[in-house]
Amino acid sequence: MNDPFLVSDCLTEPLPGVGSRVALGGQDGRHAVVVRRIRPGEMIMVGDGRGRGVRGRVVEVSKAALVIEVSQTLTEPPSRRVRFIAAQALVKGDRAELAVEMLTELGIDEIVPWAASRSVVRWTAERADKSLARWRAAVREAAKQCRRLRIPAVADPVSTSELVVRVGSADLALVLHEDATESLPTIDLPVAGSVLMIIGPEGGVAPDELGALLGAGARAVSVSDGVLRTSTAGTVALAGMLLRP
Numbered sequence: 001m002n003d004p005f006l007v008s009d010c011l012t013e014p015l016p017g018v019g020s021r022v023a024l025g026g027q028d029g030r031h032a033v034v035v036r037r038i039r040p041g042e043m044i045m046v047g048d049g050r051g052r053g054v055r056g057r058v059v060e061v062s063k064a065a066l067v068i069e070v071s072q073t074l075t076e077p078p079s080r081r082v083r084f085i086a087a088q089a090l091v092k093g094d095r096a097e098l099a100v101e102m103l104t105e106l107g108i109d110e111i112v113p114w115a116a117s118r119s120v121v122r123w124t125a126e127r128a129d130k131s132l133a134r135w136r137a138a139v140r141e142a143a144k145q146c147r148r149l150r151i152p153a154v155a156d157p158v159s160t161s162e163l164v165v166r167v168g169s170a171d172l173a174l175v176l177h178e179d180a181t182e183s184l185p186t187i188d189l190p191v192a193g194s195v196l197m198i199i200g201p202e203g204g205v206a207p208d209e210l211g212a213l214l215g216a217g218a219r220a221v222s223v224s225d226g227v228l229r230t231s232t233a234g235t236v237a238l239a240g241m242l243l244r245p
Helices: 026-035 095-106 125-145 160-169 207-215 230-242
Strands: 005-007 021-024 043-047 052-061 066-075 082-089 110-114 172-176 193-199 219-222
Touching (some): 005 026, 026 066, 082 095, 082 230, 095 230, 110 125, 160 193, 160 207
Parallel strands (some): 005 043, 172 193, 172 219
Antiparallel strands (some): 043 052
């Protein structure tokens, strides 16, 4: 199914039924008409980013809006009882956006930007708002590309002390670390609850931060026999956990 996939807040509760019409306006409608050049007669999908969507044929198009007639309702219930959360350290350049894009493609539930002590990038004042907006936009676009009805949440950035608190509330917390004596395949995952995986910056997790995280209950694990880039490590770890029988 290669119909264009859009994300919008236009869907009501409950979902519009088959045969009903849904109007897509505002910024989403303008993007669909002006940028995507969607025209009458095309079939499209519209999701709300929270696990619900509809598919239908476009029956009306104006300068900045369109209307579809619903032919199918779509729901994506949680496919598993475990929520996977990635605490991704801030990194320079496009590595961070690449990381969150790949995590989204695999189905991460939440991403937490982490201001690690060895992070070269610092999110301060106006820069923090812009950087967070870029992460959220990257996640949104990746979800659309993968046709995921659920868009992962991107939390506000946390300090190491705030991340330590999150470790204590997780059912399992894992620090991805090249010197770990445990490997990811040997770790038993919970059957329900949350798994928090912590991905350090390019310079690695500082010793004092590692000590604080382990002291709060996290476990250090390796995911490769080499040292992975920060944009790769989380993807490898998540894929390994999702592929467990």
